[in-house]
Amino acid sequence: MLKNLKTNPIYLLLILLAGCSTKTEKASKEIKNYWPEAGITYEIFIQSYYDTDGDSIGDVNGVIQKLDHVRDLGANAIWFMPIMPSPSYHKYDVTDYKAIHPDYGNMEDFKRLIEEAHKRDIKVVIDMIINHTSDEHPWFLEAKKGRDNPYRDYYVWAQADTIQDYLDKKTITLDSDNIRQWHDPGKGNDYYYGFFTGDMPDLNFDNPKVREEIYDIGEYWLEEVGVDGFRLDAAKHIYPDDRAEDNHAFWKEFRAEMEKVNPDVYLVGEVYDMKEVVAPYLPGLPALFNFDFHYTLLEAFEKQDGMLLARKQKEILDYYQGITDDFIDATISSNHDQPRLLNELGKDENKMKQAIAILMTMPGAPYLYYGEEIGMLGKKPDPHIREPFLWKAREKDEGRTKWIQPEFSTDKTVTPLSQQKENPNSYYNHYKTLIELRNTNPALAIGELELVENGFPKAVMAFKRKVGEQELFVLHNVGENEVEVELAENLHKAVYALNGAAMKEGKVILPGNGSLVLE
CATH class of the missing domain: 3.90.400.10 (Oligo-1,6-glucosidase; Domain 2)
Structure with missing residues (x-):
């Protein structure tokens, strides 16, 4: 995916490992080190995560206490939703670009968080909101x-x-x-x-002083604080839509300025549009969120059309490659702006589990939204997509946040994490299994995508992932009914099966929402 990928020594090592029978432990270690191209990033809204000071609001120290959860899940990085002072609960309207919101803690707390995260090989990315400020800035x-x-x-x-x-x-x-x-x-x-609201006046990037201020802020967080990168909010709206070329030029300049401070800085942009609009941002923002992935995934389930998503993903990757070979496709199944994935899938557990199997077997650098790993629920308005994480049963969960009365993710609707850890069939253990599958199979992490168009039933998604000597054949039945698939190739073994999918007498049996990964 990146222009230097095939000359990167870690990539070359992964190719060798792909052909080794003892690859699993070594491959897992190396892939985790190969963030962000093959890494998994976990999105956290601190407000809802874990409260250590009893004020009902999550805080930085709460995240520190729960870093082992992120590590154990298998994620390689954390993206923090806004952490800077702001008058709103969501904090997308900043009043001070060089501070931590006092509800969350202070800068020393956050620097300690970064230190503890790095000890666990977890990178730290923060939301950077520069399209606008608060009207109280x-x-x-x-x-x-x-x-x-x-x-x-x-x-x-x-x-x-x-x-x-x-x-x-x-x-x-x-x-x-x-x-x-x-x-x-x-x-x-x-x-x-103010493109978004009157509370969020847009900055004037035609003013060189504004650009200098922003570059200074970025330098501060990279050099003085030590973050590993930025998620750039509303990246499409630095200038109005009719000045798209000015937007592209600005982000190239921004990237160049940040790379002066940290040549390895990670920049991921929010450009919410179709691929033809998104792609020209790649030279400035080498990682961009793939919103099409989210919506096409849902459409595939709705229409029971397996190849719909596979074809869309191949189309996007090929299109991006025509712009630059220096890009990271940041895939998502949900985030803080969309209804929770389980709600979108009609609270269907089989679909939910298969959706994550699809995300983890597709190319890209996946993002996971906090709480999805325990099947949290949520619908618009936005605060109810961002409800408190359930760590333990309510009477034992001293750190559960209480800043909002949850309507969707309650003890009656969501099993807390502590209980899910004990259940091998839980959402949590399902996520762990699939992340481990990805982290121990280089073909799934960094392999090429090849569609398999063999006249399979409409509900079947079929593709290959290849790197080095490792080649995996992936099949997902996004339909409700069982299907049989005849394979022309000699496949040695199944490395993953979901919902009873199996090989039988030379055929693949895929129950409704069944998946199979063959080597």
């Missing part, structure tokens, strides 16, 4: 004082008469349902631009 408080204020040009302003046609225009986009973008600060007839 000191820059904006100064800017709205008047046209002569030195911070005025940090934001985008226009006089009412020049934007009259836009003031009441209702704009609905894939990533914003805001009904207007120009907002009145109550200071005369000037309006400021």
